[in-house]
Amino acid sequence: MNIHxxxxxxxxxxxxxxxxxxxxxxxxxxxxxxxxxxxxxRWVVKAQIHAGGRGKAGGVKVVDSIDQVKKAADAMIGHRLxxxxxxxxxxxxxxxxxxxxxxxxxxxYLGFVIDRATQRITVIASSEGGMDIEExxxxxxxxxxxxxxxxxxxxxxxxxxxxxxxxxxxxxxxxQMVKLMKAIYRCMRDKDVLQAEINPLAVxxxxxxxxxxxxxxxxxxxNALFRQRGVTDLRDLAEEDPxxxxxxxxxxxxxxxxxxxxxxxxxxxxxxxxxxxxxxxxGRPANFLDVGGGASPEKVTNACRIVLQxxxxxxxxxxxFAGINRCDWIAQGLIQACNSLQIKVPLIVRLAGTNxxxxxxxxxxxxxxxxxxxxxxxxxAKAVATVQG
Ligand code: ADP
Ligand code: MG
Numbered sequence: 001m002n003i004h005x006x007x008x009x010x011x012x013x014x015x016x017x018x019x020x021x022x023x024x025x026x027x028x029x030x031x032x033x034x035x036x037x038x039x040x041x042r043w044v045v046k047a048q049i050h051a052g053g054r055g056k057a058g059g060v061k062v063v064d065s066i067d068q069v070k071k072a073a074d075a076m077i078g079h080r081l082x083x084x085x086x087x088x089x090x091x092x093x094x095x096x097x098x099x100x101x102x103x104x105x106x107x108x109y110l111g112f113v114i115d116r117a118t119q120r121i122t123v124i125a126s127s128e129g130g131m132d133i134e135e136x137x138x139x140x141x142x143x144x145x146x147x148x149x150x151x152x153x154x155x156x157x158x159x160x161x162x163x164x165x166x167x168x169x170x171x172x173x174x175x176q177m178v179k180l181m182k183a184i185y186r187c188m189r190d191k192d193v194l195q196a197e198i199n200p201l202a203v204x205x206x207x208x209x210x211x212x213x214x215x216x217x218x219x220x221x222x223n224a225l226f227r228q229r230g231v232t233d234l235r236d237l238a239e240e241d242p243x244x245x246x247x248x249x250x251x252x253x254x255x256x257x258x259x260x261x262x263x264x265x266x267x268x269x270x271x272x273x274x275x276x277x278x279x280x281x282x283g284r285p286a287n288f289l290d291v292g293g294g295a296s297p298e299k300v301t302n303a304c305r306i307v308l309q310x311x312x313x314x315x316x317x318x319x320x321f322a323g324i325n326r327c328d329w330i331a332q333g334l335i336q337a338c339n340s341l342q343i344k345v346p347l348i349v350r351l352a353g354t355n356x357x358x359x360x361x362x363x364x365x366x367x368x369x370x371x372x373x374x375x376x377x378x379x380x381a382k383a384v385a386t387v388q389g
Pocket of ligand 2: 052053199200215
């Protein structure tokens, strides 16, 4: 689960991490009011979407009058912002964050990720902040430092100083960096964060220089949300694929992909194998969908409806290996779906396992034109042949 920049900043602030003063606004009048209350003479208006690259795309505006705050907010709210991370359709901006503008001396990158190979939280830092860290990693791999945290003892001061030195922080910025890194580490551990990305972490101010988090991107572990009530409250469903949100509500595991062969499968492993089989035959899956065990006819109908909400879907591959599931239920569900949803695309059905004979008979006697297959390979080949016409 991802959250907005402003939510990440509020969370970090509660852990004692320095962030600019600011507030969120849902319309231009509110934005102007926030700026007035914040005071000062320069503000930053920032579009809140779950994607980075806003700066280059016009989603971050530094302004120096209340009137300009209002204009910038008006130009962002209610419009789609297209950045290199949103895809061509962009994301609808529904809120902006207004904060005091900082006098930036230097921008750094600071990330906390879980390295799956070492199974440890790893700190990644660079003196080249503000821009895409992927680009820095490509062009100047030497400008990136990593520090692995031992979970038994946590992030130690010396490790923070090592990172700080490597990216060129010295003097009184050194203890600030140690405090800041340890606070982010604590936040990550306590809130089940999978990835925390600060880009930029900036040195700001004249004379009295200090560190400040100017952008923050957080993702949380979905499997730990049950024990993170406060975090679940931060979820913004408008930022998620509506099909995925609906699927979750029906107990289905759906992930949208960019191909044209819809997939309805039971079991995550079989679903992955189905995507592989389609790809192997030269096709492209439109989604991952696991109907789970014990899929009632209603659940199958819901699965068909969600898959068909994707306009790219040209056929649906149903692949069921029934153990806890029952092929007759699946068959009934498919007929129910065909009747209630008036499905126009071909359905390729492969059934195996519990009550398979009953299931096949129900499909055969339905009078509907299902394309049946004996095994996964044949089903995938038929699906690909169908879309390739
Ligand atoms: P994104 O990563 O989506 O482009 P950022 O929040 O990183 O958005 O903002 C882009 C750039 O805007 C930053 O690298 C920084 O130079 C500038 N910026 C962001 N916040 C502030 C601020 N409070 N004061 C001054 N400049 C800022
Ligand atoms: Mg950024």
